Amino acid sequence: MSQPQKKIGDTLLKVEDISLSFGGVKAISGVSFEIKEQEILAIIGPNGAGKSSMLNVINGFYHPQEGTITYKGEARHQMRPHNAAKQGIARTFQNIALFKGMSTLDNIMTGRLLKMRRNFLWQALYWGPALKEELAHRERVEQIIDFLEIQAIRKTQVGRLPYGLQKRVELGRALAAEPDLLLLDEPMAGMNVEEKEDMCRFVLDVNDEFGTTIALIEHDMGVVMDISDRVVVLDYGRKIADGSPDEVRGNKNVIDAYLGVSHD
Amino acid sequence: MLYREAGQFKSSYGADQAVFPIAQDRWFIAAAAVFAFVVVPLIADDYWLQAILIPLLVYALAALGLNVLTGYAGQLSLGTGGFMAVGAYMSYKITTAFPELNIIVVFLFSGLFSAAVGIVFGLPSLRIKGFYLAVATLAAQFFLIWLFNKVGWFYNYNPSGTIDAPPRAMLGVLITGAEAQPEVKYLTALSLLSVFALLTKNLVRSSVGRAWMAIRDMDIAAEIIGIRPLRTKLLAFAISSFICGVAGAELFALHFGSVETLAFDINLSFLILFMVIIGGLGSILGSILGAAFMVLMPIALTNLFVGGLGMQAVTAKHTEFMVFGGLIIFFLIVEPHGLARLWQIAKEKLRLWPFPY
Numbered sequence: 001m002s003q004p005q006k007k008i009g010d011t012l013l014k015v016e017d018i019s020l021s022f023g024g025v026k027a028i029s030g031v032s033f034e035i036k037e038q039e040i041l042a043i044i045g046p047n048g049a050g051k052s053s054m055l056n057v058i059n060g061f062y063h064p065q066e067g068t069i070t071y072k073g074e075a076r077h078q079m080r081p082h083n084a085a086k087q088g089i090a091r092t093f094q095n096i097a098l099f100k101g102m103s104t105l106d107n108i109m110t111g112r113l114l115k116m117r118r119n120f121l122w123q124a125l126y127w128g129p130a131l132k133e134e135l136a137h138r139e140r141v142e143q144i145i146d147f148l149e150i151q152a153i154r155k156t157q158v159g160r161l162p163y164g165l166q167k168r169v170e171l172g173r174a175l176a177a178e179p180d181l182l183l184l185d186e187p188m189a190g191m192n193v194e195e196k197e198d199m200c201r202f203v204l205d206v207n208d209e210f211g212t213t214i215a216l217i218e219h220d221m222g223v224v225m226d227i228s229d230r231v232v233v234l235d236y237g238r239k240i241a242d243g244s245p246d247e248v249r250g251n252k253n254v255i256d257a258y259l260g261v262s263h264d
Numbered sequence: 265m266l267y268r269e270a271g272q273f274k275s276s277y278g279a280d281q282a283v284f285p286i287a288q289d290r291w292f293i294a295a296a297a298v299f300a301f302v303v304v305p306l307i308a309d310d311y312w313l314q315a316i317l318i319p320l321l322v323y324a325l326a327a328l329g330l331n332v333l334t335g336y337a338g339q340l341s342l343g344t345g346g347f348m349a350v351g352a353y354m355s356y357k358i359t360t361a362f363p364e365l366n367i368i369v370v371f372l373f374s375g376l377f378s379a380a381v382g383i384v385f386g387l388p389s390l391r392i393k394g395f396y397l398a399v400a401t402l403a404a405q406f407f408l409i410w411l412f413n414k415v416g417w418f419y420n421y422n423p424s425g426t427i428d429a430p431p432r433a434m435l436g437v438l439i440t441g442a443e444a445q446p447e448v449k450y451l452t453a454l455s456l457l458s459v460f461a462l463l464t465k466n467l468v469r470s471s472v473g474r475a476w477m478a479i480r481d482m483d484i485a486a487e488i489i490g491i492r493p494l495r496t497k498l499l500a501f502a503i504s505s506f507i508c509g510v511a512g513a514e515l516f517a518l519h520f521g522s523v524e525t526l527a528f529d530i531n532l533s534f535l536i537l538f539m540v541i542i543g544g545l546g547s548i549l550g551s552i553l554g555a556a557f558m559v560l561m562p563i564a565l566t567n568l569f570v571g572g573l574g575m576q577a578v579t580a581k582h583t584e585f586m587v588f589g590g591l592i593i594f595f596l597i598v599e600p601h602g603l604a605r606l607w608q609i610a611k612e613k614l615r616l617w618p619f620p621y
Contacts, residue, residue: 059488085490097485099478101546109471110478114490116471120499123470124463131278134470138277177489 008229009037011070012181012213013058018067020053027053028064028237035181040207041215042224042245045234046257051217052094054234055183058215059091060084072180086114090179092170094186094217100159104150104169107158108141111176144172148202164195171202175210182206184216188223196220200227225249233257267614283465300454305447313446314519316559321453322514324555327539328457328464328548329507334537335545336468337500338480339389340397343382343404344536347505348512349528350378350408353418355513356427360420367432367439371456371513378509379502381408386501390494405533409525426524429517440517449518456514457552460507465548467503476500477546508536542595544602553603562588 013035020028028050035041043051056062058069060079069076071087090111099107116137122130145154148168153161158169167187174182187203188196204227206212218224224231225245233241233248235257241248248254267288274280284290308317326348333339355374359367385404389397412418419427431441438444439452467473475496478486487493516523535558543554565587569580599606 061484061488081487082490082492085488091488093485097482099481099485101481102474102477106474106477110474110486110491111489113471113475113478118471120467120470120472120503123472124467126466126470130470134281135277138281142277173489 008039011035012037012072014070015054015058016068016070018054018057018064018069020050020057020062020064026237028057028234030067031234031237031239032067033232033239033242035213035215036230037213038207038211039213039229040203040227041213042228042231043215043217043234044219044221044224044231045240048236049234050237051234052185055091055185055215055217058084058181059089059183085177088177088180089183090174090177090181091183092167092174092185092187094189096163096166096170098158098166098170098173100157102158103155104158104161104172105138105141105145105154107169108144108172108176109137111173112137112141114177141176144175147175147205148172164191164198167191167195167199168202171199171206175206175212178210179212182212182214184214184218186217186219188218188220196223203227266617267611269615281469283462283469297458301451305450308450310446313450316563318446318450318453318519319515320555320559321450321457322511322519323536323539323559324552325453325457325460325514326508326511326536327543327551327555328460329504329511330536331540331543331545331547331551332464332468332476332507333500333504334540335547335550336473336480337476337497337504339386339497339500340394341401341504342398342530342533342537343385343401343408344508345528345530345532346405346408347378347382347508348515348532349412349525350381350505351375351509351512352516352523352528353412353427354378354509355517356429357418357420359430359432359517363430363432366434367517368434368452368456370432371510371517374513375506375509378512379506382501382505382508383498386498389497389501402530405530409529412525412528424524426522427516428522429520432517440521442521453514453518456510460510461548461552464503464507468548472499480546538592542592542602544604547602547604549607550602550604553607557603561591 011034016032018028018031019026031050031054043054045051053062057064060081060083063078071089099110102110116133118130118133122128126134145151148171150165150168150172153165158166161169171184171187184203188199191199200223203214203216207214216228228245230243231241231245231248232239233251233254235253240253240257241251243251269286272287274285279285284293304317305313326344330341330344333341351374354377355370358373359365359370381404385401388400392400413425419425429440431438431443433439437448439448468476475486475491478489478491479493479496483493512528515527520527539554539558540551541554542557543552544550562584565584566580569575569583570577575583595603
């Protein structure tokens with residue numbers, strides 16, 4: 001497989017010794033890793049390993065009891081999700097979290113919300129600067145619609161779309177924010193081979209064309225080994241491996257975790 | 265066949281985002297506007313204007329306000345009557361304190377007071393949702409009515425406890441008070457409804473409206489996109505209560521002329537909520553259709569029973585309640601998304617009619 005030449009840069013986000021528990025249940029214990037600029041990082045692990053919790057920690061939805069997160073060189077404290085969004089972290093969800101009553105176009109336009117500056121009084125008039133702003137953002141959104149090849153469904157209510165397209169619209173909504181770090185929670189779950197190939201192409205293109213750093217959770221090992229630059233493996237809330245796809249593939253702990261070895 | 269968009273090309277995003285992108289819609293709305301603004305004042309008598317059309321327009325405005333909150337932002341509210349009472353009582357206080365002030369300006373200022381009250385009672389919405397929020401807004405309803413009954417300052421210590429709309433003119437034409445012409449009151453209510461419907465439509469197709477709908481449809485995802493839930497919900501409460509406050513002021517000054525708090529009790533909140541549900545949650549047109557349905561249908565039924573079937577007035581009233589209740593249930597089962605959705609389906613059918621495909 002010929003990977004395009006990429007410049008993987010410095011550390012964009014660094015998590016150190018993160019521990020998260022819900023009551024007595026430890027979801028994550030002492031996990032550290034780095035996400036480097038422009039790379040595609042896959043987080044894998046068996047069910048319940050703490051992968052989704054890790055993403056929720058990164059975008060400020062959960063607050064870990066211990067550990068620090070450094071993003072763009074600054075340590076963060078008690079961040080709310082909208083702050084994370086403001087700093088350029090966007091994500092998609094494992095169970096699609098689109099706004100079902102709105103059209104594809106409106107869903108993706110919502111992704112650009114933070115970039116829209118006019119207040120509601122201007123918007124009520126829908127005239128002058130507010131109209132100009134609305135149309136400028138519409139143009140950017142249309143570029144994303146072209147990129148994802150969903151022109152035909154731009155006015156369709158997303159609740160009526162098939163699953164694969166909904167996943168694509170959700171990616172579009174995340175892209176609309178022009179994020180520096182894109183978190184994808186199982187972007188290919190429940191898709192057939194063709195849809196998976198499409199989605200892989202979009203992920204690689206986003207990474208390649210926009211230079212977006214991507215951290216994704218995925219269960220399809222073929223996909224993970226193919227598209228990611230680096231793989232972090234979690235099991236029972238701990239990190240058991242971290243390295244290039246080839247290193248991880250040969251790691252004994254990883255094989256044990258997936259094939260099932262008693263933990264005692 | 266009658267309603268086709270074939271051949272109507274748009275060459276800019278602006279044209280594509282217009283309120284009425286299809287020519288037939290523009291003709292229809294223009295005809296409706298001419299009918300409402302010119303024909304109706306010429307042909308309708310005082311009874312129709314004063315007892316039917318003015319309340320219809322005022323309720324439609326209130327339904328529009330509630331639709332912003334419940335239909336677009338997804339926050340269920342039973343405090344509409346209370347917010348309308350704020351509008352009514354504040355318009356009375358302002359216009360008696362500043363008799364020179366233009367009455368439309370008075371209406372808008374009363375709306376601002378109502379918006380402020382709405383923000384206060386919207387604060388619990390950050391923590392509670394759905395039916396629990398409805399109960400919290402019920403507190404607004406009962407507290408505000410109690411307040412306006414209890415504190416004499418609000419009704420200028422009038423011994424009867426009522427507030428009366430004083431005569432106020434704009435450009436030399438009386439708008440409120442007993443001497444004002446019903447046509448003038450009707451046109452005032454119609455103009456305010458048209459302006460607010462347009463402004464609200466603009467809001468809901470801009471980023472504010474998208475933020476409201478995002479909160480309504482999936483609040484967690486909305487937060488992760490960068491929408492701040494409290495600010496967004498409070499803005500919905502503020503704008504919704506502003507519109508409801510103006511509607512309350514109109515109900516007092518244009519329709520009743522003289523009211524006590526009883527006019528704004530919980531029944532009014534329910535009436536407006538039913539209008540929104542029957543008309544269509546999350547639809548501007550639905551607010552107006554819902555109000556028209558709830559105002560016109562009982563009158564049509566009464567006319568049918570008494571005039572058409574020769575029933576006794578009392579029997580007709582009871583039958584009307586039953587049939588009206590049945591009709592509401594029928595509409596909700598046939599189309600849970602309301603009259604606005606039925607209208608949309610009719611338009612889709614008209615694209616092909618009279619051909620099968």
